[in-house]
Amino acid sequence: MTVSMVPMCTSASKAATRTAGSSAYPSFASYVRARQPVLLRTARSLTANPCDAEDLLQTALTKTYVAWDRIQDHRALDGYVRRALLNTRTSQWRKRKVDEFACDDLPEPDVAPVADPAEQQVLRDAMWRAIMKLPARQRAMVVLRYYEDLSEAQTAEVLGVSIGTVKSAVSRALGKLREDPELTPVR
Numbered sequence: 001m002t003v004s005m006v007p008m009c010t011s012a013s014k015a016a017t018r019t020a021g022s023s024a025y026p027s028f029a030s031y032v033r034a035r036q037p038v039l040l041r042t043a044r045s046l047t048a049n050p051c052d053a054e055d056l057l058q059t060a061l062t063k064t065y066v067a068w069d070r071i072q073d074h075r076a077l078d079g080y081v082r083r084a085l086l087n088t089r090t091s092q093w094r095k096r097k098v099d100e101f102a103c104d105d106l107p108e109p110d111v112a113p114v115a116d117p118a119e120q121q122v123l124r125d126a127m128w129r130a131i132m133k134l135p136a137r138q139r140a141m142v143v144l145r146y147y148e149d150l151s152e153a154q155t156a157e158v159l160g161v162s163i164g165t166v167k168s169a170v171s172r173a174l175g176k177l178r179e180d181p182e183l184t185p186v187r
Contacts, residue, residue, distance in 0.1 A: 025068050031077060032061060039081055046089045056092075060084035130180040138173035141166055 036057070043053040043060070063084045064077070071080060131139055137159075144155040145166070152170075156163045177183060 025065070027074070028065055028068050031074075035078065035081075039078070039085070042082055043085055046085060056085060056089055059088045063088070126182045127177075130177050130183055133180070134173050134176060138169050138176075141169050142173045142177075145170055 039060075040053065040057055043057040044050060047053045047056055060081050064071075064081050067080075071077065131142060134142065140159060141155055144150045144158060145152070150158065152163050152166045156166045159166070
């Protein structure tokens with residue numbers, strides 16, 4: 001099974017390619033080109049956000065670039081970069097600001113008043129009676145748009161009309177519903 005991974009944030013990937021391409025160390029440039037996808041997957045496993053993962057990888061590659069002359073065994077580069085990824089992520093986690101404060105009273109969420117089910121049913125019935133008063137074409141468009149949650153383009157396709165027709169018919173239908181005397185007490 002092959003999985004294609006498309007980077008979500010491309011600015012960091014382009015920066016890595018530019019940095020690797022203009023490197024004073026050609027071996028570093030070839031290493032980055034060859035191993036970046038694998039290392040990016042490792043960075044993504046350490047962070048929830050793909051953009052943060054790319055930033056994390058760039059930081060680790062920068063640390064690797066700075067230490068390139070001191071690294072004696074270039075066969076162990078993946079391990080070095082992975083350790084740099086992990087250390088950098090740990091440092092970021094430790095520096096993270098926590099906005100939690102101890103207090104005497106626990107904040108309780110505001111409880112919204114629960115609507116009476118009977119009133120909700122009366123409202124539904126009144127709305128359906130008002131919708132049933134609409135001409136068949138307008139009724140179909142309102143039902144598809146607002147009850148079936150189709151877009152204007154999807155509604156136009158289902159009914160075989162233009163998008164402009166859907167927009168104007170739905171607008172007229174909503175105007176009629178606003179003027180319906182049964183729905184006036186609800187507003």
